[in-house]
Amino acid sequence: xxxxxxxxxxxxxxxxxxxxxxxxxxxxxxxxxxxxxxxxxxxxxxxxxxxxxxxxxxxxxxxxxxxxxxxxxxxxxxxxxxxxxxxxxxxxxxxxxxxxxxxxxxxxxxxxxxxxxxxxxxxxxxxxxxxxxxxxxxxxxxxxxxxxxxxxxxxxxxxxxxxx
Numbered sequence: 001x002x003x004x005x006x007x008x009x010x011x012x013x014x015x016x017x018x019x020x021x022x023x024x025x026x027x028x029x030x031x032x033x034x035x036x037x038x039x040x041x042x043x044x045x046x047x048x049x050x051x052x053x054x055x056x057x058x059x060x061x062x063x064x065x066x067x068x069x070x071x072x073x074x075x076x077x078x079x080x081x082x083x084x085x086x087x088x089x090x091x092x093x094x095x096x097x098x099x100x101x102x103x104x105x106x107x108x109x110x111x112x113x114x115x116x117x118x119x120x121x122x123x124x125x126x127x128x129x130x131x132x133x134x135x136x137x138x139x140x141x142x143x144x145x146x147x148x149x150x151x152x153x154x155x156x157x158x159x160x161x162x163x164x
Contacts, residue, residue: 045096049094051089051092052134053105053129053141054066054088054090055088056128056129057125059125060122062109062113063108064149065107065108066091067106067146068091068106068146091106091107092104096136100136100138101130101137101139102139102140103130104142104144106144108147109147109149110149111148111149111151
């Protein structure tokens with residue numbers, strides 16, 4: 001049988017923590033109360049935002065191609081090289097910060113579409129896609145219309161057509 005040790009500590013009231021549990025729990029390191037999303041840093045490369053913006057811009061009906069004349073010519077040559085493939089970021093330049101991004105697009109529009117309406121739709125689609133996928137705030141989308149694609153420009157000769 002054990003006898004009381006003569007301690008005069010008052011009994012804890014309801015809702016108060018007990019102090020007789022020993023020192024092992026009290027000296028344990030407190031757990032971090034931060035959300036998992038704040039325990040590190042995520043960086044997004046410029047090329048990632050370029051691809052997302054390029055794909056989103058091409059989804060809009062009325063966009064024939066992205067890029068200026070020289071960019072499209074060089075891209076077409078690169079696409080013909082064995083193993084080459086079209087670049088989703090062609091005609092797109094971005095500046096990416098920690099929380100914001102700015103996007104510049106060079107586009108070729110199809111003849112007959114309203115350029116102002118098309119530009120508004122491209123901005124809306126690009127902003128929605130980039131913000132949804134990256135979490136970055138898109139502060140601006142600048143659109144430069146470099147050319148208008150005419151319907152009769154689709155009939156280009158290929159080297160196979162010329163050789164008989």
